[in-house]
Amino acid sequence: xxxxxxxxxxxxxxxxxxxxxxxxxxxxxxxxxxxxxxxxxxxxxxxxxxxxxxxxxxxxxxxxxxxxxxxxxxxxxxxxxxxxxxxxxxxxxxxxxxxxxxxxxxxxxxxx
Amino acid sequence: xxxxxxxxxxxxxxxxxxxxxxxxxxxxxxxxxxxxxxxxxxxxxxxxxxxxxxxxxxxxxxxxxxxxxxxxxxxxxxxxxxxxxxxxxxxxxxxxxxxxxxxxxxxxxxxxxx
Numbered sequence: 001x002x003x004x005x006x007x008x009x010x011x012x013x014x015x016x017x018x019x020x021x022x023x024x025x026x027x028x029x030x031x032x033x034x035x036x037x038x039x040x041x042x043x044x045x046x047x048x049x050x051x052x053x054x055x056x057x058x059x060x061x062x063x064x065x066x067x068x069x070x071x072x073x074x075x076x077x078x079x080x081x082x083x084x085x086x087x088x089x090x091x092x093x094x095x096x097x098x099x100x101x102x103x104x105x106x107x108x109x110x111x112x
Numbered sequence: 113x114x115x116x117x118x119x120x121x122x123x124x125x126x127x128x129x130x131x132x133x134x135x136x137x138x139x140x141x142x143x144x145x146x147x148x149x150x151x152x153x154x155x156x157x158x159x160x161x162x163x164x165x166x167x168x169x170x171x172x173x174x175x176x177x178x179x180x181x182x183x184x185x186x187x188x189x190x191x192x193x194x195x196x197x198x199x200x201x202x203x204x205x206x207x208x209x210x211x212x213x214x215x216x217x218x219x220x221x222x223x224x225x226x
Contacts, residue, residue, distance in 0.1 A: 043202060
């Protein structure tokens with residue numbers, strides 16, 4: 001079946017603008033994760049959704065970052081008032097109970 | 113706090129030779145251990161995982177990894193490298209917490225030369 005998809009694949013924005021990144025997990029996967037991959041920080045966890053439970057936001061770097069998951073499926077990561085240090089590849093992953101995480105291709109965000 | 117170390121930024125090996133990509137971790141308890149591979153402009157692809165049982169785990173594309181509890185290591189190995197194995201490899205741990213979030217090492221670039 002289809003894997004995890006993310007859109008857009010690339011996003012260039014100006015400093016101070018808001019951006020929205022989308023993730024479509026694999027159908028039936030109850031858990032969804034966002035990670036960030038940057039040169040300086042490597043791969044770091046951002047936020048985790050499991051079913052209808054409250055998300056684990058412990059990895060979000062600042063209150064400019066937020067995410068939601070509608071209907072237990074699609075997720076949107078929003079970054080408000082983007083800064084240059086937000087430039088990174090944002091990866092989404094999903095899993096079903098007992099499985100490994102399946103990653104999407106990522107969204108490359110460039111903040112000018 | 114948990115951490116994962118991949119001490120080599122890059123590993124160079126000739127095609128046909130065996131390869132090892134090193135990983136050590138610092139996590140309390142008995143974590144789950146993973147290896148992922150990333151090709152250029154692609155997401156992470158799962159290679160293999162250790163949950164419990166046999167310390168030698170076999171995965172995709174002929175890769176295997178050996179779990180060593182006393183050394184807290186989980187080195188990735190392949191008996192005979194291919195040029196197409198050239199990619200970025202990440203070791204990751206999941207401390208068996210409720211969220212199963214992964215903590216990644218910094219990555220090791222594997223270069224296999226013909």
